[in-house]
Amino acid sequence: MxxxxxxxxxxxxxxxxxxxRLEHIRFGGLPQFRTAVFFPTALPDPADFRLTTALEGEVAALVRAAKVEQTRSGVIPRSDAQLHRDAVQIVRRQWLETQRQEAEDAAADLDDAVFGEDAIDRYLEEGSGHLVQSPKSMLGYDLLPRARKTITGIAAQILEHIRLTAGGQLGTEVRLATIGRPVRFRSSLGPAGGEQALDILAEAAQIAGFEAVDFLEEPAAAALHYHAGSDTRHSTLVVDVGGxxxxxxHAQVGGSQAPVIHRAWGLPNGGTDVDLALSMAHFMPLFGRGDTRVPAHHFVDAAMVQDMPRQRAFHKRDFSEVPAPYNARLRTLQxxxxxxxxxxxxxxxxxxxxEHDDSRHALDYIDAALSVAASREDLRIASVDFLSRLERLLREVxxxxxxxxxxxxxxxGMSRAPYVQAVVREAFPNVRLVFGDPSLGVVSGLADHAPGGLN
Ligand SMILES: Nc1ncnc2c1ncn2[C@@H]1O[C@H](COP(=O)(O)OP(=O)(O)OP(=O)(O)O)[C@@H](O)[C@H]1O
Ligand SMILES: [Mg+2]
Structure with a gap:
C-alpha cells in the first residue's frame, strides 16, 4: 500500500x-499532527557526578602528566591540590559529555517516543527528556556526523509513526510512500543543503520500514489536488505558504485532461520566520533585548526552539551579570x-x-505580573522582512x-493570515483567489501522485 x-x-x-476515495490518516482523531517528538530520556545531571575508582585513575593519570609537563616546560609549578582540582574538572566535563552522547544515542531508538502536541505537553509536564520540534527545518544545515545521525533517527521515528498509524487505520502493511518536498529547503549550504535533506529523508524512510519512497514538490502536489476538484481546464498559480x-x-489543471505542472518557485521562509520576528520585536524586549548588553543573537537562540544547537547554547549561558529584572527572567526562560x-x-x-486587531498574553510563568501585548499592525511591521520576500517572489513569478x-x-497554514492574502492580491490584482484547505491540500495531492508519472 x-x-x-x-x-x-x-x-x-x-x-x-x-x-x-481519498482517506486521510487520523492521528489522535485529527488529520494532522504537530511535527514534534518527545523522548522521555533524562538528560545527565551534573550533580550525579561521582569519582568512581576508574575516574580516580583518570584523574591521577592527568595529574602525573601535568607534573611531567610542568617540569619539562619550566613554568612556575602549581600545588598538588591545584593540579588535582584541574584534573577533576576535566574528567567531570568528559563524563558529562559522554553521558549526554549516550542519552542522545539512546533517544534516537527509543520505543516510547511521544508525538504531536502531546510531545510538547509531556515535555512541559516532565521538565526533562528531549523535545524536538520542526526537525524538517534542520535537514539542509551543516551537520556534524553525530548530529546528522541524530536528526536522521528523529525523522525516522516520525515517519515510522506515520507508517504504523496508517497501517493500523487502513488494515494493511504500508511500505511505499510519496513524500512532499519544498522547492527550496531551508539551507545553510545552498543547493547542496537540499540534496542533503533529501538524502536524510530517504535514509530515514528506509529505517522507518519503507521499501521505496519518491518525492514530489509540495506545490505540485497541491496542484494535483486542486485539479481533481476543478471541472474546467484553466491555468493556475498554486501558492503554499507554510511554516x-x-x-x-504554475500549472494547467481541471477538466478531463491530465494536469501539467509548468514550473515551480520556492522561498525558504514561512510562518516560523514571522514567529521569530514577532518574538524579537515584542517578547524579547521583556527579557532585556535593546535595554542590556546581551547580544541580539542570544535572544535569537532563545526564540528558535526548532534549532537544537541554538537551544543548547542558550540554556548554557550565564546571565547573572545582566541587570534586574532581566537576569531573573532570562534564568526562568532557561x-x-x-x-x-x-x-x-x-x-x-x-x-x-x-482574527483580532489586538492580542494580550500573560507571561506569569516568567514573572507574576508580566504580560505582552501587540496589535495586528505591530505584527505586520514585525514581519515586514518576510512579507517583502514574499512580495519579491510573487513579482518575479x-x-x-x-x-x-x-x-x-x-x-x-499561513494563507489564513490576512496580511499574507493582501500581498498575494496586490501582486495579482483581478485574479480569482481560490482558498483551498490550508492544511490538507498538499497531502491530498501526494496521495494521488502516481510515481514515475508527473514530477
Ligand atoms: N490562522 C492562522 N494565522 C496565521 N498563521 C497561521 C494560522 N494558522 C496556522 N498558521 C501558521 O501556519 C504555519 C503552518 O502551516 P502549514 O501547516 O501549512 O506548514 P507546514 O506544512 O508544516 O510547513 P512547510 O510546508 O513549510 O514545511 C505555522 O507557522 C502556523 O503558525
Ligand atoms: Mg506544507
Missing amino acids: RIGIDFGTSYSAAAARIGG GTTDIA HDGGTTRLYRAVESMKIRLS ASELEARPDSIFLTG
Whole structure:
C-alpha cells in the first residue's frame, strides 16, 4: 500500500487513495499532527557526578602528566591540590559529555517516543527528556556526523509513526510512500543543503520500514489536488505558504485532461520566520533585548526552539551579570521548558492576530505580573522582512509568466493570515483567489501522485 506523506515543518499528515476515495490518516482523531517528538530520556545531571575508582585513575593519570609537563616546560609549578582540582574538572566535563552522547544515542531508538502536541505537553509536564520540534527545518544545515545521525533517527521515528498509524487505520502493511518536498529547503549550504535533506529523508524512510519512497514538490502536489476538484481546464498559480517554506507552482489543471505542472518557485521562509520576528520585536524586549548588553543573537537562540544547537547554547549561558529584572527572567526562560512555553505564546499570538486587531498574553510563568501585548499592525511591521520576500517572489513569478493565471489557489497554514492574502492580491490584482484547505491540500495531492508519472 502506498501513502502520501506531507512531512511539514509545523504539521505532518498522511493520506491514501483507495479506489475512488481519498482517506486521510487520523492521528489522535485529527488529520494532522504537530511535527514534534518527545523522548522521555533524562538528560545527565551534573550533580550525579561521582569519582568512581576508574575516574580516580583518570584523574591521577592527568595529574602525573601535568607534573611531567610542568617540569619539562619550566613554568612556575602549581600545588598538588591545584593540579588535582584541574584534573577533576576535566574528567567531570568528559563524563558529562559522554553521558549526554549516550542519552542522545539512546533517544534516537527509543520505543516510547511521544508525538504531536502531546510531545510538547509531556515535555512541559516532565521538565526533562528531549523535545524536538520542526526537525524538517534542520535537514539542509551543516551537520556534524553525530548530529546528522541524530536528526536522521528523529525523522525516522516520525515517519515510522506515520507508517504504523496508517497501517493500523487502513488494515494493511504500508511500505511505499510519496513524500512532499519544498522547492527550496531551508539551507545553510545552498543547493547542496537540499540534496542533503533529501538524502536524510530517504535514509530515514528506509529505517522507518519503507521499501521505496519518491518525492514530489509540495506545490505540485497541491496542484494535483486542486485539479481533481476543478471541472474546467484553466491555468493556475498554486501558492503554499507554510511554516518553513513558501512554494509556488504554475500549472494547467481541471477538466478531463491530465494536469501539467509548468514550473515551480520556492522561498525558504514561512510562518516560523514571522514567529521569530514577532518574538524579537515584542517578547524579547521583556527579557532585556535593546535595554542590556546581551547580544541580539542570544535572544535569537532563545526564540528558535526548532534549532537544537541554538537551544543548547542558550540554556548554557550565564546571565547573572545582566541587570534586574532581566537576569531573573532570562534564568526562568532557561528552565523547565521556558523557551518552548514562550514560543507557544508567540505563535498563538500570531494566529490570534489573524482574527483580532489586538492580542494580550500573560507571561506569569516568567514573572507574576508580566504580560505582552501587540496589535495586528505591530505584527505586520514585525514581519515586514518576510512579507517583502514574499512580495519579491510573487513579482518575479509574475514577470516570468507569459500570461496572467486564471486563478490562484492559496493553501498552507499561513494563507489564513490576512496580511499574507493582501500581498498575494496586490501582486495579482483581478485574479480569482481560490482558498483551498490550508492544511490538507498538499497531502491530498501526494496521495494521488502516481510515481514515475508527473514530477
Ligand atoms: N490562522 C492562522 N494565522 C496565521 N498563521 C497561521 C494560522 N494558522 C496556522 N498558521 C501558521 O501556519 C504555519 C503552518 O502551516 P502549514 O501547516 O501549512 O506548514 P507546514 O506544512 O508544516 O510547513 P512547510 O510546508 O513549510 O514545511 C505555522 O507557522 C502556523 O503558525
Ligand atoms: Mg506544507
